Amino acid sequence: MPDRHLAHGSTDGPLRPGPPAGPKQPGSGTKGKGTLSAMVYAAAPVVVFAAVVGFVALPIAIGISIAVALALAVFQMMRGEGLMNAIGGVIGVAIAGGIAAWTGSANDFFLIGIWAALAGAVVTLASLIVRRPLTGVIWNAVHGNDRPWREDRPTLLAHDLATAAVTLLLAGRFIAQQWAYLSDSTGLLAFADIATGTPVTAVAGVAVFWAFRRSTKRLINNAGTRTATQA
Structure with a gap:
């Protein structure tokens, strides 16, 4: 019987370490730069x-x-x-x-952001009250509106938490900007707008991403695995 190592074109002797890892792939680490x-x-x-x-x-x-x-x-x-x-x-x-x-009024330059934050907080809070958290509704719509996401308690809980996080962040943005608006300080308004803008959106995005990923794993990936196993 031919030697197994020789049959695969290898030589005798101790195994050699594999080639060093290649350079970091393009595009990695660009998410932070994009933010x-x-x-x-x-x-x-x-x-x-x-x-x-x-x-x-x-x-x-x-x-x-x-x-x-x-x-x-x-x-x-x-x-x-x-x-x-x-x-x-x-x-x-x-x-x-x-x-x-x-x-x-120079302060009214910020009115859209102030009232948009309040409207968003009201909508997301209402979705929690009626037990249809908005992030779950959106996730289900993206996946064809035919997933039993509200019947799966861990999935529903994930969207409750994500939507609650979005509600709190939007409410905080509204409170901070409205306080600055009532203080009649354009500079303070600008600071509040920047501080509660993209950073708050990024935090909310992390919560929503987590809920989406958890939902997909439980209701799509796991469902496909069970179907393959039964087949």
Whole structure:
């Protein structure tokens, strides 16, 4: 019988260690960079507006913030980061600036974010009260609206927790910004907007991702494994 090692083209002697691990694959570690970029894109027009509104007329400050948003949008498109994201940022700043120009108050530049946070908190809280947590409704819709996610207690609990986290974070954002708004400080409003913006969204995203992953594992992956075993 031929030697097993020779049959596979190996030589006698002790086994040699395998080749060293290759370089880190492209794209790994880009998630954190993407989050940081999103924070910069969202914060820059706000910071610029708050910095200049005390020195120039309100319409000029609004125009400068919109120009900054446009410049960032062009930069995003040049980097291939998506047309919708770039345009969305410009539209948001333009609408905020339009409200501030209409009311004549620099603080009203932040009204959309304040009331959007309150509306989001109310909607997610209502979904918890009626026992249909919003993250679970969305997950089920993504997967064809035919998954028994509410009958599976661990899955329902995961979405209760994720939706509750989103509710608390949105409520906290509203409270912080509304307090700054009532304090009549544009600089404080800008700080509250930035501090409770992308960082809060990232934390909420982690909770939602966990609930989605848990649901998929229990109701799709495990279900497929059971079906294969029965077959």
